Amino acid sequence: MVKKTKDGLYIKPIKKGTTIDHLPAGTAFLVLKIIGTPEDTITVAVRVPSRKLGIKDLVFAENKLLSEEQIAKIALIAPNATINIIENNQVKQKIRLQQPSEVKGLIQCINPNCITNVENIPSRFYIDKNGIAKCHYCERTMTREEYIARIRV
Amino acid sequence: MEEIPKTNFSLKDVVSISDFKREDIEAVLNVAECMEKLPKERKSSLLKGKIVASLFFEPSTRTRLSFETAIQNLGAGVIGFADAKVSSVKKGETLSDTIRVVSGYADIIVMRHYIEGAARLASEVSSKPIINAGDGANQHPTQTLLDLYTIKKAFGKIDGLTIGLLGDLKYGRTVHSLAQALSLFDKIKLAFISPEELKMPEHIKEHIKGIKYEEFTELAAVLPELDVLYVTRIQRERFADPAEYEKVRGKYIVNKESLKGAKECLKIMHPLPRVNELSPELDQTKYALYFEQARNGVPVREALLYLLKDVRKW
Numbered sequence A: 001m002v003k004k005t006k007d008g009l010y011i012k013p014i015k016k017g018t019t020i021d022h023l024p025a026g027t028a029f030l031v032l033k034i035i036g037t038p039e040d041t042i043t044v045a046v047r048v049p050s051r052k053l054g055i056k057d058l059v060f061a062e063n064k065l066l067s068e069e070q071i072a073k074i075a076l077i078a079p080n081a082t083i084n085i086i087e088n089n090q091v092k093q094k095i096r097l098q099q100p101s102e103v104k105g106l107i108q109c110i111n112p113n114c115i116t117n118v119e120n121i122p123s124r125f126y127i128d129k130n131g132i133a134k135c136h137y138c139e140r141t142m143t144r145e146e147y148i149a150r151i152r153v
Numbered sequence B: 001m002e003e004i005p006k007t008n009f010s011l012k013d014v015v016s017i018s019d020f021k022r023e024d025i026e027a028v029l030n031v032a033e034c035m036e037k038l039p040k041e042r043k044s045s046l047l048k049g050k051i052v053a054s055l056f057f058e059p060s061t062r063t064r065l066s067f068e069t070a071i072q073n074l075g076a077g078v079i080g081f082a083d084a085k086v087s088s089v090k091k092g093e094t095l096s097d098t099i100r101v102v103s104g105y106a107d108i109i110v111m112r113h114y115i116e117g118a119a120r121l122a123s124e125v126s127s128k129p130i131i132n133a134g135d136g137a138n139q140h141p142t143q144t145l146l147d148l149y150t151i152k153k154a155f156g157k158i159d160g161l162t163i164g165l166l167g168d169l170k171y172g173r174t175v176h177s178l179a180q181a182l183s184l185f186d187k188i189k190l191a192f193i194s195p196e197e198l199k200m201p202e203h204i205k206e207h208i209k210g211i212k213y214e215e216f217t218e219l220a221a222v223l224p225e226l227d228v229l230y231v232t233r234i235q236r237e238r239f240a241d242p243a244e245y246e247k248v249r250g251k252y253i254v255n256k257e258s259l260k261g262a263k264e265c266l267k268i269m270h271p272l273p274r275v276n277e278l279s280p281e282l283d284q285t286k287y288a289l290y291f292e293q294a295r296n297g298v299p300v301r302e303a304l305l306y307l308l309k310d311v312r313k314w
Ligand SMILES: [Zn+2]
Pocket: A109, A110, A111, A114, A115, A116, A135, A136, A137, A138, A139, A140, B117
């Protein structure tokens, strides 16, 4: 798949694997942390001009399929990103991410005195339309910036 | 003979005031009112043969005594501990395990814990109802219910009142929960009176968007409109600069002088204990409602125990 912008080609297309497009600028390295394993070939472009976002990041992962959990984590970082699954140079499946309304086990609560940081139980958050996450247990709220920094990787 | 009202109480646990609908609050207030009128012998048969666990992982003598009085008044037996330091829970057992075990013995579990979210977790592992008597800095729903009961008893209603919340509105969980609960009533007006540094947080204001509220830094600016003035303490530790604390503390002390211009019917409330924010010279005035407020903890807790006595979650 060829990724063209008005300034040309930023990443060599991949034959098979997963591309993640429309990542907000600056989030590619966090996405890498979430999906990266040492045996994969991954290409990253940072601060690429974009019609939709102004500038954006891109991640191309060869021969790699993402797990549901990895996709859920990317949706937290970049609720408007697009994930393409590529086979034989073709887009086989396009996944448009959405802001989740509830997440379980993916984020650590910001409150050190929260039961989820004391007892071994999965965290649980409700995310409202403004992107504010509220802990199901201690009821503390976090901004998107705060919870992105607390995604378990 | 006095009949206990049938209610639409829908909750299986009392963990957070945000779980309450208006009907649930009204159920508690109506049953509490009845509890005050019931003859002693009748009341003491309501929970006969039941066991209530009172688990205080953190000491809180007032809240515990109020709950244990309510439990005894209804004729139930009490098991539990007043301080986790002297119980087996210090030996490293998880909260989930402690609650699972106790829910096998007791019909209702009252718990106070120093960890936020402890009560919610307990409600998920216990087959019997949990009543949260305070979880760290998070929730203390029975305080809010007794505050509402006190208002209703004094005015005959809650709808339509103008209520001032004064003091530390930023960190005070009592005023956050009270504002949330009041937002379920009709034509309520709230006045948030605090220093700039301790204003009501945005996420609480977001939650109560449906009702009218205004913010003030001076009590005098809104005093003549108030039906209720709910006073809370401003703690020195909340100020990075001690000079700032010294500057504001005097402004938020309530005494006879600062109540000049108040409505005849104004009532002053306070969750107690107080330090110096509420002058003892008010204790004998018609404004003081705070001792009555403290007493109201018992009928409200009796009502909750009664409403939850037969709940089995699985
Ligand atoms: Zn939490």
